[in-house]
Amino acid sequence: MSSAAQPSRPATGPAADRPTRRSVLTAAVAVAAVTAGAVPAVAAGAADAGDPADTGEPGPGPAVHRVPAPTAEYRSWTTHADWTSGTARGTLVTAGDRPGLTLGTPLGTADLTDPHTGTTATWEYATWTAPVHRLGVPATELVPSWNAETPAGTWLQAELRGTYTDGTDTPWYVMGRWAAGDQDIRRASVDGQSDGRSTVWTDTLAVDDAASGLRVAAYRLRLTLYRRPGSGATPTVWRVGAMGSDVPDRFTVPATVPGAARELAVPRYSQEIHVGQYPEYDNGGEAWCSPTSTQMIAEYWGGRLTPEQLAWVDPDFADPQICHAARYTYDHEYAGCGNWPFGVAYAAAFAGLQGVVTRLPSLTAAERLIAAGIPLITSQSFVKGELTGAGYGTAGHLMTVIGFTPDGDVIANDPAAPSNAEVRRVYRRREFENVWLRTKRLDASGRTLSGSGGVCYLLFPARPTAAQCTALAAVGVR
Incomplete structure (x- = not known):
């Protein structure tokens, strides 16, 4: 998906690293924000972002926690x-x-x-x-x-x-x-x-x-x-x-200190097994990272589609619910499945679920949500090799964060995997937080493009527990 004609939206799968509509928009805003003197991003209410130093790398001694000025x-x-x-x-x-x-x-x-x-x-x-x-x-x-x-x-x-x-x-x-x-x-x-x-x-x-x-x-x-x-x-x-x-221009973000380890039992689905299916919906599974991620978390919370709802899908296709999610998140103007509010609205149509589009300031904020049992869908872009173990580069891709290892590394259900069995990945903490939270990056050709600045979907129960309410409030969601 080229940005030349439509400069506003991200690619929605692990396609070749190239500028996209949203990358062009975000890059322009980010560059201007630095000129205007913007400050590092943090969601409202998330005062626990741990930043050992402003160098973007962990310091040699104990972490120094400060409260960045909020920018979202x-x-x-x-x-x-x-x-x-x-x-x-x-x-x-x-x-x-x-x-x-x-x-x-x-x-x-x-x-x-x-x-x-x-x-x-x-x-x-x-x-x-x-x-x-x-x-x-x-x-x-x-x-x-x-x-x-x-x-x-x-x-x-x-x-x-x-x-x-x-x-x-x-x-x-x-x-x-x-x-x-x-x-x-x-x-x-x-x-x-x-x-x-x-x-x-x-x-x-x-x-x-x-x-x-x-x-x-x-x-x-x-x-x-x-x-x-x-x-x-x-x-x-x-x-x-x-x-x-008002997220500033930044190639790197400060490193955070690992918190508690936990992994949530989120279903695992690959978008890649749907390549070529229903190309009228954003060219098929190669571009279905958003609906695939959304369906994973909807099912984690108990959202299930009935046989009647899935009856339109070719019975020879595995995981027909992913085809369904693509169809019912599809934006007919954008001609894609990557409209962020449409993805959240699709999930929230399941009984007992609600959701929002927001920005988070750090992996510390994500850890707080995971500790309360709330997985999240993150939007990131990177060239091949920047995220060890991914095996691809992308101008915009969504995946689910389902936990953290004892070392603080990110456990993700990455729908770009070639099969359901290979969806669960462990990504290095420092690499993941940078490709997710930065707003400016270089592509494989050295061109300056952009990142999402911490955009995520949060899907959670319509009646969250007290612990979930506390975690959501800490990232500015009530």
């Missing part, structure tokens, strides 16, 4: 008080221990044409707008995510409007048109959105010129819920939120 934060709306704090126009809040936003009395109807099918349909709709959230860290990038149920005949649209540090506003940007199924609409991002100072790149709102000092200081989220007229069906939204960040 995640904010969500999930509780009854959260939902009622917003502006409702035709929406209602359900009661109970997991309050949700539903479509009540529609505001009216709208005739909408799906650009990916050419079909025009009439829909009832209602809206909910979150209160203004002022970022503790004015952001160069914002990534929303949501958890929802969309029965047949329903769907939702998520929008975001930012307020710049000069007091002016962005337009209302569409950040996704989403349904769990694909019969009513084609779930899709929306290209071509910009006001000349910020641009939407698939699932990310980014400031165009961070070197100017311009940032997004605050934002509002808006949800529009749709259903077929007179049906009585409704989407239900359990969670909506956004991660805002």
